[in-house]
Amino acid sequence: MKDQTSHITRRDLLSRSAALGTAFVVGTSYVASSTAAWAMEVAHLQPATMATLIQMARDIYPHDHVADEHYATAVKGYDSEDAKDMVEAGIAALNAAAVGQGFPSYVDTGWERDRVDILRGMENSAFFQMVRGGLVTGLYNQKAVWPLFGYEGESYSQGGYIDRGFDDINWI
Amino acid sequence: MAAPFELSDDSVVVIIGTGAGGGVLANELAQKGVSVVALEAGGRYLPQDYINDEWESFGQLAWLDARTTSGDWRVANDFSGLPAWIVKAVGGTTTHWAGASLRFQDHEWKAKTNYGNVQGANLLDWPIDPREMDDYYTKAEDKLGVTRTGGRAGLPGSNNYKVFEAGAKALGYKEVHTGRMAINSAENDGRMACQQTGFCFQGCKWGAKWSSAYTDIPAGEETGNLEVRERAHVLRIEHDDSGKATGVVYADADGNEQRQSARIVCVAGNSIESPRLLLNSASNLFPDGLANSSGQVGRNYMRHMTGSVYATFDKPVKMWRGTTMAGIIQDEARHDPSRGFVGGYELETLALGLPFMAAFLDPGGWGREFTTALDSYENMAGMWIVGEDMPQETNRITLNYDVTDQYGLPAPNVHFDDHPNDIAMRNHAYKQGMAVYEAVGATRVFPTPPYPSTHNLGTNRMSENPRDGVVNKWGQTHDVANLFVSDGSQFTTGAAENPTLTIVALAIRQADHIAAEMNAGNI
Ligand SMILES: Cc1cc2nc3c(=O)[nH]c(=O)nc-3n(C[C@H](O)[C@H](O)[C@H](O)COP(=O)(O)OP(=O)(O)OC[C@H]3O[C@@H](n4cnc5c(N)ncnc54)[C@H](O)[C@@H]3O)c2cc1C
Ligand code: SF4
Numbered sequence: 001m002k003d004q005t006s007h008i009t010r011r012d013l014l015s016r017s018a019a020l021g022t023a024f025v026v027g028t029s030y031v032a033s034s035t036a037a038w039a040m041e042v043a044h045l046q047p048a049t050m051a052t053l054i055q056m057a058r059d060i061y062p063h064d065h066v067a068d069e070h071y072a073t074a075v076k077g078y079d080s081e082d083a084k085d086m087v088e089a090g091i092a093a094l095n096a097a098a099v100g101q102g103f104p105s106y107v108d109t110g111w112e113r114d115r116v117d118i119l120r121g122m123e124n125s126a127f128f129q130m131v132r133g134g135l136v137t138g139l140y141n142q143k144a145v146w147p148l149f150g151y152e153g154e155s156y157s158q159g160g161y162i163d164r165g166f167d168d169i170n171w172i
Numbered sequence: 173m174a175a176p177f178e179l180s181d182d183s184v185v186v187i188i189g190t191g192a193g194g195g196v197l198a199n200e201l202a203q204k205g206v207s208v209v210a211l212e213a214g215g216r217y218l219p220q221d222y223i224n225d226e227w228e229s230f231g232q233l234a235w236l237d238a239r240t241t242s243g244d245w246r247v248a249n250d251f252s253g254l255p256a257w258i259v260k261a262v263g264g265t266t267t268h269w270a271g272a273s274l275r276f277q278d279h280e281w282k283a284k285t286n287y288g289n290v291q292g293a294n295l296l297d298w299p300i301d302p303r304e305m306d307d308y309y310t311k312a313e314d315k316l317g318v319t320r321t322g323g324r325a326g327l328p329g330s331n332n333y334k335v336f337e338a339g340a341k342a343l344g345y346k347e348v349h350t351g352r353m354a355i356n357s358a359e360n361d362g363r364m365a366c367q368q369t370g371f372c373f374q375g376c377k378w379g380a381k382w383s384s385a386y387t388d389i390p391a392g393e394e395t396g397n398l399e400v401r402e403r404a405h406v407l408r409i410e411h412d413d414s415g416k417a418t419g420v421v422y423a424d425a426d427g428n429e430q431r432q433s434a435r436i437v438c439v440a441g442n443s444i445e446s447p448r449l450l451l452n453s454a455s456n457l458f459p460d461g462l463a464n465s466s467g468q469v470g471r472n473y474m475r476h477m478t479g480s481v482y483a484t485f486d487k488p489v490k491m492w493r494g495t496t497m498a499g500i501i502q503d504e505a506r507h508d509p510s511r512g513f514v515g516g517y518e519l520e521t522l523a524l525g526l527p528f529m530a531a532f533l534d535p536g537g538w539g540r541e542f543t544t545a546l547d548s549y550e551n552m553a554g555m556w557i558v559g560e561d562m563p564q565e566t567n568r569i570t571l572n573y574d575v576t577d578q579y580g581l582p583a584p585n586v587h588f589d590d591h592p593n594d595i596a597m598r599n600h601a602y603k604q605g606m607a608v609y610e611a612v613g614a615t616r617v618f619p620t621p622p623y624p625s626t627h628n629l630g631t632n633r634m635s636e637n638p639r640d641g642v643v644n645k646w647g648q649t650h651d652v653a654n655l656f657v658s659d660g661s662q663f664t665t666g667a668a669e670n671p672t673l674t675i676v677a678l679a680i681r682q683a684d685h686i687a688a689e690m691n692a693g694n695i
């Protein structure tokens with residue numbers, strides 16, 4: 001993800017972007033974190049739509065020790081010709097619900113609980129269920145997030161755990 | 173060494189499926205000099221091919237053909253297209269299985285007699301005396317190298333087991349140990365000891381866990397009497413005017429139809445595909461499906477009463493290290509109606525990797541209640557509940573003509589409603605399972621709903637009287653003398669124990685019977 005925009009310097013990026021909420025900046029064809037720690041090009045969705053989708057992903061499966069970049073990876077696949085209409089409509093509905101509750105937009109609510117309330121209101125929609133269902137593998141099957149949960153993944157190449165702590169706890 | 177038999181060779185025994193039932197039967201018959209053609213829908217994967225990655229392995233091995241669900245079980249809602257977790261590969265679901273290998277308790281062979289009339293349950297006694305099974309169980313344990321039997325040592329206890337054992341002892345449970353497992357605790361049968369890699373559900377890359385894929389099947393092939401045809405998906409069984417099975421029609425790897433003649437046909441496609449195949453083989457002579465004069469083909473589908481209990485602690489457990497199933501509490505396996513249900517259940521440790529935990533902990537769940545549980549993944553311990561469920565006539569596999577598979581055949585629909593006995597038992601087991609972890613300081617406990625069925629049983633059940641079931645005490649269909657059922661679908665009732673040891677013991681027994689009947693010229 002970083003590679004695609006590596007030609008853009010941090011200063012460049014921020015000077016050509018507009019803030020979206022506090023977490024994101026968006027340009028004409030990309031979304032980035034407000035610190036420019038990562039950036040992602042979007043070809044089919046509006047950059048603001050992708051940013052909102054990333055926020056929605058975090059609000060569905062919030063892990064405070066998992067950076068936005070991994071949520072961005074999890075939903076990147078929706079930036080496609082096939083998915084774009086459904087996603088634009090879904091995010092538009094999300095923003096409309098936020099406006100209905102007196103917020104400027106979904107990402108501009110401040111407290112997570114306000115966004116969760118909005119999500120609860122659309123929990124049974126096909127759009128919500130598609131995003132939630134996709135995240136189960138999109139987020140948790142990313143090898144890069146496994147270490148953040150302590151999960152060690154493949155172990156055969158290291159000879160299993162027979163000599164590497166399969167029975168190493170001593171607190172019990 | 174594969175023994176190529178002609179398609180027109182009508183002296184062979186054709187076995188459909190090469191899992192616990194079919195794989196063992198194929199080898200046992202081959203060892204006796206019987207010519208066998210085993211047809212397997214899946215491909216051949218061996219330890220070097222297995223993948224230490226939950227979803228990737230699932231994609232490699234799982235049966236993903238179209239299936240549908242109905243009924244009040246939660247699986248129909250959470251995993252509507254995936255009622256069961258079954259493998260499509262040479263070796264069948266013995267590539268995925270955890271290896272727990274328990275004998276039935278005597279009273280479980282006679283559920284109707286011992287449990288009495290349970291309303292809504294279609295209980296029946298097995299037409300087998302428990303003593304007839306003793307030697308076959310011993311043979312099965314020796315074949316599988318089951319720990320804590322035949323002088324074989326138990327496996328060492330993992331972290332997940334240590335937590336479980338301490339909780340069990342604190343509750344006063346007595347029968348607590350690291351299980352009777354078809355996993356080598358020491359080198360055995362040319363296969364090495366378990367290296368505690370923790371991917372038993374993905375195929376054991378060390379070959380330490382028994383699977384017919386790399387034991388019975390190659391052993392049978394070595395005799396020259398067994399030919400295994402992989403990627404051969406059987407579409408229907410054919411018969412002659414006298415109602416005798418004459419052969420099977422299958423789709424080969426290229427999708428072309430082939431017909432293999434047979435002297436005897438044995439169906440071992442697991443409890444969804446086996447009845448489906450009989451139903452799909454309906455003819456003028458057998459309008460309701462082959463061997464279905466009782467109307468019981470596809471009925472009495474059982475999946476064991478299951479669920480899981482996970483718990484988080486304030487310190488690390490790292491449950492994914494070591495065998496997927498690492499220990500058992502057997503105290504609740506007894507039949508004791510004072511608990512509010514008939515039959516009993518086992519508690520067995522279970523570990524899932526992070527990807528599967530996210531999918532199975534609380535399907536459909538989201539938000540912080542869900543994610544804070546996963547935040548403590550490293551500090552999590554887990555167990556699986558497996559108990560006897562009630563056979564019900566209305567829990568059944570039917571043909572769904574609205575959905576077809578890749579061959580244009582109607583897909584199986586799996587209908588399941590929990591029986592009140594199943595629910596009472598599950599609630600009891602959740603309570604006990606949570607108490608085990610709370611006794612050793614769990615900070616949170618999670619009574620987790622059932623996964624897609626891993627134990628699929630009963631849909632061609634064994635009965636004394638042809639009116640009550642599909643096969644006799646040898647697994648021979650009541651209606652067609654040279655047609656056998658050789659997998660878990662023969663089960664009259666499910667018992668509390670994981671089924672595979674019993675499937676294997678029955679397959680060894682069936683091989684003796686088939687060979688004797690062939691020699692006597694009876695079939
Ligand atoms: C994750 C998991 C863990 C498990 N753990 C345990 C455990 O610890 N202990 C235990 O006792 N049991 C366990 N089981 C259950 C065990 O795997 C099954 O009980 C056992 O494998 C069933 O044997 P079977 O012969 O009935 O079917 P299977 O082993 O499933 O074999 C059926 C075979 O038939 C093939 N087939 C189906 N239809 C056709 C067709 N039309 N044409 C050709 N081939 C066909 C399939 O591809 C498959 O290879 C577990 C299962 C799973 C999924
Ligand atoms: S834990 Fe043992 S049995 Fe399981 S896959 Fe690893 S080596 Fe095989």
